Structures are given as structure tokens and as C-alpha cells.
Amino acid sequence: MRLPHFIRANVDSILDEWEKFAQAFKHAEGLDQTALRDHARGILLVICDDLECEQSSSERDEKSKGRAPPMPAETEAAMHGLSRYVEGFDVNESIAEFRALRASVLRLSVDSLALPSVAADDITRFNEAIDQAVAESLARFTDMKERRNRLFEALLSSSPDLNYILETTGAIIYANRAFSDVFQKIPAELIGNDFRSLCKPFVRDIERQLKSVVATRKTHRGEMFTQLDGGEERAYEYLLVPVFNPAGVCEAVAGSARDITERKASEERVRRSANHDFLTELPNRSLFRERLEHEIKHSTRTGLPLGLMFIDLDLFKEVNDRLGHAAGDQMLQEVARRISKCVRDTDTVARLGGDEFTVILTDVTLPDHIESIAAEILDELRRPFELAAGEASISCSIGITVCPGDGITPDELVRNADEAMYASKNAGRNGYQFFTVAMRGVGSGGPV
Ligand SMILES: Nc1nc2c(ncn2[C@@H]2O[C@H](COP(=O)(O)OP(=O)(O)OP(=O)(O)O)[C@@H](O)[C@H]2O)c(=O)[nH]1
Incomplete structure (x- = not known):
């Protein structure tokens, strides 16, 4: 029996087996069976179509090196990558799904004694097709991720507020344009610098607050008056927010600061005019x-x-x-x-x-x-x-x-x-x- 015929005949059993594994993913919580299975079934059927086509030796060579012929824009695997991105899966979960799918197909085909009659060539081609599907899914997934990063970067760069992310030690991981402008640098120059070395006038406060945000795991809000750029004194309101990794450990501190000098001056004018x-x-x-x-x-x-x-x-x-x-x-x-x-x-x-x-x-x-x-x-x-x-x-x-x-x-x-x-x-x-x-x-x- 050929592998594609086996898969078509047993697709529900394969998916039952696979689903037990896929359901355990953190991000699969809340997904119903149809959403979880849809692309898996689709991917298997696309692979079956592929296995049923004759393949020339040069095509086989190319595929074995991971160079499949160009695919139409949205393959089933690419749609899988897009859905998983939208559903919030991480890359590892997404890849693990394919591994599990491969394992379910191969194990069931062995268990049902289909293997002896499955052509060895089918197994090789099946593995290549799964690798190809992983590549397509990942390409779409990372495409979306990169796009999101680009858009967030554009959003943060265009913000008049100072946005930055610090290691818990105080080293700068990210700084937006407004932040770097204040220190008369370009954002890339700031990465890796110790935040405290930039903010000498209030280094003690910042050091204490950074430690406290990491230790208490709570957001810190404050106001400060300072001459950050060596010019006139300006008033800022700022936030230091702990960022947690998936294990719940505080891995960084995100900060934002807004220049409220004009607002403070107008509040002072109102206060003065009342008195x-x-x-x-x-x-x-x-x-x-x-x-x-x-x-x-x-x-x-x-x-x-x-x-x-x-x-x-x-x-x-x-x-x-x-x-x-x-x-x-x-x-x-x-x-x-x-x-x-x-x-x-x-x-x-x-x-x-x-x-x-x-x-x-x-x-x-x-x-x-x-x-x-x-x-x-x-x-x-x-x-x-x-x-x-x-x-x-x-x-x-x-x-x-x-x-x-x-x-x-x-x-x-x-x-x-x-x-x-x-x-x-x-x-x-x-x-x-x-x-x-x-x-x-x-x-x-x-x-x-
Ligand atoms: N220019 C100006 N005049 C004002 C103002 N407020 C009150 N006045 C005037 O101040 C004058 C106060 O006059 P009064 O205190 O009653 O009398 P006075 O001419 O100072 O005489 P005595 O107090 O009896 O010595 C009035 O003509 C008011 O119109 C103001 O803000 N500007």
C-alpha cells in the first residue's frame, strides 16, 4: 500500500493521535477541534497529492536539498503559519506541531503493518514534504512577526514620548528616536549603554526605582524635573514597567517618559490666577x-x-x-x-x-x-x-x-x-x- 493511500484512509485516526499532542500547547487553549485540525488535515492532503504525482530524479534532487519549486502565494502550510501567528503560538510550538504530525503518520503506518508495503521512496518524499511545509509555515509566521516588529518600531519611533527598554541591570535594549534625541545620539548608539550613565542628575533615584520595579514586580510612576539635554529644566512624568518572560521572571523593564513642562506651566498659571x-x-x-x-x-x-x-x-x-x-x-x-x-x-x-x-x-x-x-x-x-x-x-x-x-x-x-x-x-x-x-x-x- 502506498503512503498517500494509507494517509487518506486513516486521516481521522492520525489526527486523533496528533491532536492529543497539539492540545497540550499553551496557546492551543481555547482553540476548538476544527480550528486546531483544519490546517493539519489540509497539509496532509496536500502532501498526499504531492506523493501521488510522479517526480523526476532532478525534482527529487532539488527537493532533498530543500529547494522545492516555487509554491502559489498561500499554500495550506503558509495559511497554517498565518493562523498560528494570529492565534499567538510561538515558533517552537508551531514547529512541534509538524514534528508531531510526522510522528503520528509514521507510527500509525508502522503499527498497522502498512510499512512493509509502503514504498521507501514515499517515506523519503513524505519527510521532505513535511520539511517543506514547516518552511512555508515558518516563512509566513516570521513574515507576520517581522511586519509587526516593523509597525511597532514605526509607532514607537514616531511617538513624541521617550520609550525605552532596559535589562534589569540597567543596560539599554531599545531606545526610540525621541529618547535618543534627548541625549543627542542615534538609537543604535545607545543600545548596550548603561542607562544610569546617561542620567547623571538623577542616577540614584533611577537606580533605586529600577531595583524596586524588579524586586516588587510592580510598575513605578513618577515625575521628575531635570535638564536632560543640558538645556532648560523640563518636567517629565514617567513609567517603569516590569516585563516578564514566559516563566514569570522579570527579564526587562520597559520605560516611557512624557514631557509635561507646558502642562505644568499652565497648571501653575491656573493655580496662580486662582490665588x-x-x-x-x-x-x-x-x-x-x-x-x-x-x-x-x-x-x-x-x-x-x-x-x-x-x-x-x-x-x-x-x-x-x-x-x-x-x-x-x-x-x-x-x-x-x-x-x-x-x-x-x-x-x-x-x-x-x-x-x-x-x-x-x-x-x-x-x-x-x-x-x-x-x-x-x-x-x-x-x-x-x-x-x-x-x-x-x-x-x-x-x-x-x-x-x-x-x-x-x-x-x-x-x-x-x-x-x-x-x-x-x-x-x-x-x-x-x-x-x-x-x-x-x-x-x-x-x-x-
Ligand atoms: N485704574 C484702576 N482703578 C481702579 C481699580 N479698581 C478700583 N479702581 C478705582 O479706584 C478708585 C478708588 O476710590 P476710593 O478708594 O473710593 O476713593 P479714593 O479716590 O481713593 O479716595 P479715598 O479712599 O477716600 O482717599 C475708584 O475710582 C475705582 O474706580 C483698578 O483695578 N484700576
């Missing part, structure tokens, strides 16, 4: 309240008094009326600068709105300190203002209260300073007054 006055860039009313509460607690803790000043420009309306609103704005900006110059960085100058400013003086060790700053502010504001629309002069009225002497809550202190400022206006402007109990209820007393 700062647009015109003068000083803290606004809400930040002033927050700082005052904070400084009262600080004063209670340290036992050092705190001074609060309310400053209102005198007859500011006349500047607006004479030189225009824009000139008034310019004066308010300059007033903010001049007041800020009179105090320490740790003090707070705020604009509550209109022509009203406040100053929180912290850690007042000498009682005279507040008075001398008030005098300095008065002097500063008395100096003429060179505005775009012309020269202008102004003065201001200042009300002062002290914590804990005059009060210990924000509301009390604000009311006191406001009333003292009104007392100063009433006393003829261009001066300062400390709060006294006698002033209570005389000023505007509005809430701040």
Missing part, C-alpha cells in the same frame, strides 16, 4: 486670608507677634480721572512693587481689590519694626510716579493692628486694621494709625 491678583501679581484676597490664618498659628506657636497693615491709597480716583484708567493701573502695579520692596520675603503683601493693599509682618521681634516699615511705605509712595500718561503723585493711609495684643482671630485683626486705616483717613490721610479700642465701630467694618 493672585491679575494686575499686580500679588496674592489676592483668598490667599491673603489663607496666609493670615497660617501666620496667626505660627505666631501662637513661636510667641512672636504679628503685624497686620491695611493700606488704602488717598484720592486715587483723581489719578484715574486725570490720567485715565490705564495710568491708574500702571500706578497700582508700581505701588505693589514699592510696598513689596519695604518688607522681607517672608512677609506677605496682598491686594484686596481697588486701591486697597494689606501687609502681614511676621516674627516681629522689635515693637518699632512695624512703625518703621509703615513710615518707609509712606515715603516710598510719596515719591512721584512716572507713568506713561504723565507724572502723578499719591499718598496712602495705613491702619495697623498687632496679634496677639489686639486680637487673635483673622476676623478681629482684619476689622481692627480696617478701622485703624479709616482713623488714619479721618486724621487727614498720608499717615498711619495703630488700632486702639476707642476706634472700634468707627471704621467701615466690612468683612474681608
